[in-house]
Amino acid sequence: MKILVCISKSPDTTSKIAFTDNNTRFDESGVQYIVNPYDEWYALVRAIELKEKHGGEVTTITVGTAADDSIIRKALAIGADNAVRVNQEAKDAYSVAFQIAEYAKANNFDIIFTGKETINFNGAQIGGMVSELLDLPFVALATSLEVEGTTATATREIVGGEEILEVNLPIVISASKGMAEQRIPNMRGIMAARTKPLQVVEPVACEDLVTYESFELPAAKSACKYVDPSNMKELVELLHNEAKVI
Amino acid sequence: MSVLVYISTPNGHISKSAIEAVYYGSQIGEVTALANGNVSKDDLANLGKYGAKNVLLHASETEDPSQLSKMIQKAATSASADTIILSYDLIGKAIAPRVSAGMKAGYVPGATTLPDANGLIKTNVFSGKAKGLVKVNTPKRIIGLTPNSIPLVEGNDVATVTDFSEEIGNSSITIKEIKKQEGDILLTEADLVVSAGRGLKGPENWGMVEDLAKTLGAATACSRPVADIGWRPHHEHVGQTGIAIRPNLYIAAGISGAIQHLAGVNQSKTIVVINTDPEAPFFKAADYGVIGDAFEVLPALNEAIKNFKANN
Numbered sequence: 001m002k003i004l005v006c007i008s009k010s011p012d013t014t015s016k017i018a019f020t021d022n023n024t025r026f027d028e029s030g031v032q033y034i035v036n037p038y039d040e041w042y043a044l045v046r047a048i049e050l051k052e053k054h055g056g057e058v059t060t061i062t063v064g065t066a067a068d069d070s071i072i073r074k075a076l077a078i079g080a081d082n083a084v085r086v087n088q089e090a091k092d093a094y095s096v097a098f099q100i101a102e103y104a105k106a107n108n109f110d111i112i113f114t115g116k117e118t119i120n121f122n123g124a125q126i127g128g129m130v131s132e133l134l135d136l137p138f139v140a141l142a143t144s145l146e147v148e149g150t151t152a153t154a155t156r157e158i159v160g161g162e163e164i165l166e167v168n169l170p171i172v173i174s175a176s177k178g179m180a181e182q183r184i185p186n187m188r189g190i191m192a193a194r195t196k197p198l199q200v201v202e203p204v205a206c207e208d209l210v211t212y213e214s215f216e217l218p219a220a221k222s223a224c225k226y227v228d229p230s231n232m233k234e235l236v237e238l239l240h241n242e243a244k245v246i
Numbered sequence: 247m248s249v250l251v252y253i254s255t256p257n258g259h260i261s262k263s264a265i266e267a268v269y270y271g272s273q274i275g276e277v278t279a280l281a282n283g284n285v286s287k288d289d290l291a292n293l294g295k296y297g298a299k300n301v302l303l304h305a306s307e308t309e310d311p312s313q314l315s316k317m318i319q320k321a322a323t324s325a326s327a328d329t330i331i332l333s334y335d336l337i338g339k340a341i342a343p344r345v346s347a348g349m350k351a352g353y354v355p356g357a358t359t360l361p362d363a364n365g366l367i368k369t370n371v372f373s374g375k376a377k378g379l380v381k382v383n384t385p386k387r388i389i390g391l392t393p394n395s396i397p398l399v400e401g402n403d404v405a406t407v408t409d410f411s412e413e414i415g416n417s418s419i420t421i422k423e424i425k426k427q428e429g430d431i432l433l434t435e436a437d438l439v440v441s442a443g444r445g446l447k448g449p450e451n452w453g454m455v456e457d458l459a460k461t462l463g464a465a466t467a468c469s470r471p472v473a474d475i476g477w478r479p480h481h482e483h484v485g486q487t488g489i490a491i492r493p494n495l496y497i498a499a500g501i502s503g504a505i506q507h508l509a510g511v512n513q514s515k516t517i518v519v520i521n522t523d524p525e526a527p528f529f530k531a532a533d534y535g536v537i538g539d540a541f542e543v544l545p546a547l548n549e550a551i552k553n554f555k556a557n558n
Contacts, residue, residue: 158309217375221530236550
């Protein structure tokens with residue numbers, strides 16, 4: 001089974017969020033980049049588990065610059081077999097999806113995994129776009145995936161519960177919490193990752209469909225108003241008269 | 247300007263977030279709504295109240311993003327729409343990117359405002375810790391509207407409902423089983439949410455959370471540790487890796503307010519934090535704080551709300 005896992009970088013979840021250059025760029029000073037948690041904990045680990053069970057190969061693909069190589073090595077240390085980086089700064093989701101689709105077209109994968117969303121742009125776009133560009137079925141926000149022969153069985157979140165579905169491979173699937181458990185790379189994995197192949201390919205021409213022009217931080221929250229625990233009547237009045245939420 | 251709004255109707259029910267998408271669309275241009283499956287035509291005609299002029303109803307009950315993407319693209323052509331709006335919920339998130347790639351039209355996921363005079367749209371980024379201002383570079387655009395972002399205004403009009411029967415291809419996805427979650431109020435749709443964490447010391451103490459939720463007509467939620475140790479079901483977990491919600495009122499008891507939890511709730515309009523520890527970081531994000539024991543505060547708050555409801 002050939003599996004492609006789309007890997008993106010994101011700032012560590014505890015990073016301070018700030019912007020520079022007149023609020024047009026994310027301030028990277030002091031920011032530690034990690035593999036986007038949904039891509040790593042859920043998509044990549046499940047891909048590796050499926051390979052361990054059924055045999056095959058796990059390839060990661062990242063649209064990014066050489067600065068992304070450290071998070072790609074991390075994915076290789078966790079257990080991916082090889083990696084591809086499309087040498088282009090990732091900005092617009094469509095152009096990222098387009099590069100991934102172009103690579104996938106030439107390489108016949110059985111499963112293309114993405115994380116549910118990145119934790120910096122929260123767009124949840126890549127999986128759906130890749131599936132449309134390749135005309136493949138899309139299983140969005142899946143919490144489990146099993147494969148038997150050429151049939152995949154997945155569980156996915158739906159409004160008010162979950163559903164179990166069957167679909168024939170090849171598919172594109174976005175992984176949500178529950179798909180797998182986080183794996184910490186061991187020393188052997190880290191050593192092996194240094195020599196695993198990381199192929200750099202040049203991008204195919206594609207224009208950006210959207211541009212993030214600028215960013216802003218939310219207005220500072222006014223100080224918390226404290227209410228005495230013995231006076232819940234006051235809290236109810238505040239919620240009714242001041243906050244107007246009840 | 248013509249606008250197409252896709253209305254998802256899980257279980258034949260038009261969700262509040264879909265109604266918001268219709269109203270939002272009506273502030274941009276003339277709205278044609280598109281729905282599919284088993285849903286009452288009267289309910290669809292009622293979307294006129296929120297600004298829909300026409301409603302197209304496709305008989306297929308499919309939830310397959312591939313088929314829905316085709317259906318939406320064909321409806322957009324038929325309505326000559328240059329703006330397509332979906333709710334940024336579980337269903338919209340699965341379909342909108344496909345429509346965007348299929349039409350090569352720029353997509354703004356998680357929009358929280360109408361386009362400004364220059365067409366720029368604000369959207370949530372960094373898990374709600376910041377906003378981005380997005381410009382669409384293509385003549386057509388797709389907008390994923392964050393639920394509970396805009397207040398609804400009701401009018402008196404009635405929409406015209408017509409059948410829409412374009413070919414949408416076959417689905418390769420077979421639904422085997424659907425498991426419904428327990429509880430009456432969906433967390434993602436709830437205006438009021440009562441949430442609790444490890445401070446409650448055990449699942450047997452959730453009665454007071456549920457009692458308060460019941461009095462308020464609120465949904466219940468929980469923090470990640472509580473879902474991970476199995477005190478509460480995973481679908482109640484709100485936070486960075488759980489679900490993100492933005493109710494009007496979020497009451498958190500016995501939750502310290504780690505940055506990952508805040509990422510899932512920081513868009514709530516009003517936050518009440520109940521904690522014994524005055525240093526709990528959650529107080530910094532709270533509008534109202536109660537430094538006290540949840541075991542005493544929750545029942546007292548429940549009583550106070552009951553009294554309030556009895557007198558109002």
